[in-house]
Amino acid sequence: MTAYFILLFWTFFKIGLFGFGGGYAMISMIQGEVVTHHHWMTMGQFTDIVAVSQMTPGPIGINSATYVGYTALTNAGYAPIWGVLGSLISTFAVVLPSFILMIVISRFLMAYRHHRSVEQVFSWLRPAVVGLLAAAALCLMTPENFSTPRDNPWQFWVSVLIFLFAFVSTKVYRLSPIRAIIICAIVGIVLM
């Protein structure tokens, strides 16, 4: 179990250290590490965690780190109390780099924010973050989340419609994400 905790700590420390570009970009990293690399949970479970993290108060990065830490341990068959310890470790690990960086380099960054080297680093890093976000969305388009036209055509086409509704309503009509999720939950209960 100790090995689990160390791995969990190291994983979230890395995510905190390289988590540029806000919560959604961080989701891409958590997904890459936790689902693709370590197989601590399925893509469907991960999507549920993102959903809950979006709907509940608190920054999405902290919410998902806490929830993933808990789920990784309980999925491995440990009692909920170890899950709580897991979430404590993942949350601590994800904020630790911020803590160190902010205190050590904040003054440096304040002064050199417009320095050429810093701007050069960000000239490719910012566009790459956009790619992270697009990849996060594409990686989540799995049979587990949408079903497939062959397995369950009804669920598949309703899922596609829900996707389009959520996309258009939040992007074009500025519906709040929480309301969009609640509406889609009701649609799910009624239709699927």
Add this chain to the structure above:
Amino acid sequence: MWTLFSTFLHIGLFTIGGGYAMIPLIEAKIVDEHRWMSREELLDLIAVAQSCPGIFAVNIGIFVGYKLNGKRGALVTTLGTVLPSFVIILSIALLFQQFRDNAIVERAFRGIRPAVVALIAAPVFRMAQMAKINRFNVWIPIVATLAIWLLGVSPILVILVAGIGGYAYGQFKEEDK
């Protein structure tokens, strides 16, 4: 110290989803209510916190706490920002364990999952605008997306390579001049 803690507890509790929506709240609390720093100072802080890795709300909290009360201040604001998430998420996780196999919950999440994918896809174009994507650098997000999605490359590696690549390319161009 207590005000510092409760202020960031409040900020942690009322941030929902992405961190940028809470900038007005932070501004109101820190500049207008407590007068801990000037508006210009805070805007500078926000700009730096945005270009630092990590969770935006936590970064701001550490900055403000450190400035006002040193390392202990930073610790207090971090705890304040993180605590609401921690308590709420753990309660839900413990509850959800019992309801996960409930048929209605299962159906609700079948509806929620595609919506979550859409919510992640929706800000891609706005982010692209903010990152000033043009025809000369549009290959960067495309390559990053394909590397992660099709080749299973770790997003952390993509960020590392992009940072180093941007720096190297910049230096190279400078030497050319």
